[in-house]
Amino acid sequence: RFAYNVIIRYFGHSGQLDLAMETFREMKGMGLEPDVYTYGFLVNAFGKAGRVQEARKFFNDMLDRGFTPNVPTYNLLMNTYRKVGQLDAALGLFADVKKKGFRPSVVTYNILLDSLCRRGRVGAARKLFNKMIGDGCTPDSYTYSTLVSGLGKAGRVEDALKIFREMVERDEIVDLIAYNSLLATLAKAGNMQRVWNLMNEMSRKGLIPDTNTYNSIMNALGKSNKPDAAQEVFGRMVEAGCKPD
């Protein structure tokens, strides 16, 4: 069964859903009982492809067969809802998790925070953020980047900065993605001074900007009609040995 699970995960990961299904049928044909991992891999495979109905069907099959999903399994389906923007369904699952007496993990909260932000519900996201801390769930660097990015996209630059600073104050590791999230926010807001300052801070910390870093800045400059500045950034990018994609 372990071997079948590995194969199903592989096909799911590479988007070969038909082969994943075929392997699943073969597994059952051999009289091998799928477990929560088997179903989890299938939920994930179809969820990543945006095929919500099928993902949900596997999840329900698992319930019908008397398996008790654990938190990561719920997260897989919740992430499917997040991807297609079905916020209410994601919130419904969250309620189920709590009703069953499970403790949502930091990943669960991160998925919900991102769902809320993508629907423009940044106020609700901040509330949930406070609630998660109140419930004793410690935010991680995913949590902060999600919020910085979400607040930034909503145009709430100062709030994004506040969250970023909070991450620093809490000694959370500020990784490249966290910097990229804030840089994109600042660049879109036309706050180039802070962009350059932040870039300097990054290099002091030994963090190497990647194509994502440069692309988001150039994109913002282009949109605000500053092709010359964008070109200058492009020059710096090449100078720094970063290959344009």
Place this chain on the structure above:
RNA sequence: UACUGUUUAAGG
């Protein structure tokens, strides 16, 4: 053995 975060047109 599984789950989450950063950039990406224009026109219609």
